[in-house]
Amino acid sequence: MSELDFHIEHAAAIPFAAMPTLGFRLRIVNASGQKIHSTLLRCQILIEATKRRYSAKEQQHLRDLFGEPEQWSKTLRSMLWTHVSAVVPAFESEQAIELLIPCSFDFNVAATKFFYGLDSGDISLLFQFSGSVFYESEDGSMLVAPISWDKEARFRLQVNTWRKMMDLYYPNTAWLCLRRDIFDRIYQYKVQNGIPTIEKAMEQLFASALDIERKETVGL
Numbered sequence: 560m561s562e563l564d565f566h567i568e569h570a571a572a573i574p575f576a577a578m579p580t581l582g583f584r585l586r587i588v589n590a591s592g593q594k595i596h597s598t599l600l601r602c603q604i605l606i607e608a609t610k611r612r613y614s615a616k617e618q619q620h621l622r623d624l625f626g627e628p629e630q631w632s633k634t635l636r637s638m639l640w641t642h643v644s645a646v647v648p649a650f651e652s653e654q655a656i657e658l659l660i661p662c663s664f665d666f667n668v669a670a671t672k673f674f675y676g677l678d679s680g681d682i683s684l685l686f687q688f689s690g691s692v693f694y695e696s697e698d699g700s701m702l703v704a705p706i707s708w709d710k711e712a713r714f715r716l717q718v719n720t721w722r723k724m725m726d727l728y729y730p731n732t733a734w735l736c737l738r739r740d741i742f743d744r745i746y747q748y749k750v751q752n753g754i755p756t757i758e759k760a761m762e763q764l765f766a767s768a769l770d771i772e773r774k775e776t777v778g779l
Contacts, residue, residue, distance in 0.1 A: 567714035572724035598647035610683035620676035681715040
């Protein structure tokens, strides 16, 4: 039976993909020496949020996820980032592949809130592997075996790597998900007032709200 070990060597943004994507260089080592014909690999990736320090500014940014900092002893936990699958081609001693991880910029997604809330440093990621290995026995017959449930690899992803990837795909831009009736009201305001973009319409609405608040404060 083939005995595989997994190591994450590198991470970088993948340019020109359909959506923001990080590529993780995965090296697979076959200790048994048996010829492997293919591997159907599945991977669950966890964000180990407890394995780093947070500045006061980062703690404020992450209140939406973990609550007030004094609650973090109870609320700060590892979280699921994503699942990914890959087919590994034939090899004997070792093989390297690129694990491609699509990344959402939707702020309703917990992982996006977490990555965006960090200023610097790195993030501990835990890769948990499963799947099936198709290999050749000593008599030449084809066998299949599951990947051991305890196969894992850790990697420390630089926060700046994630930021550079999002800047590559969405320069000076962030995604905002709105309820449709709210969007319709903003869009109607934009059209009625001849405002060229949604951003300009929202800027004008914010300015109007601040002006009303200022007047109310003076009136008090």
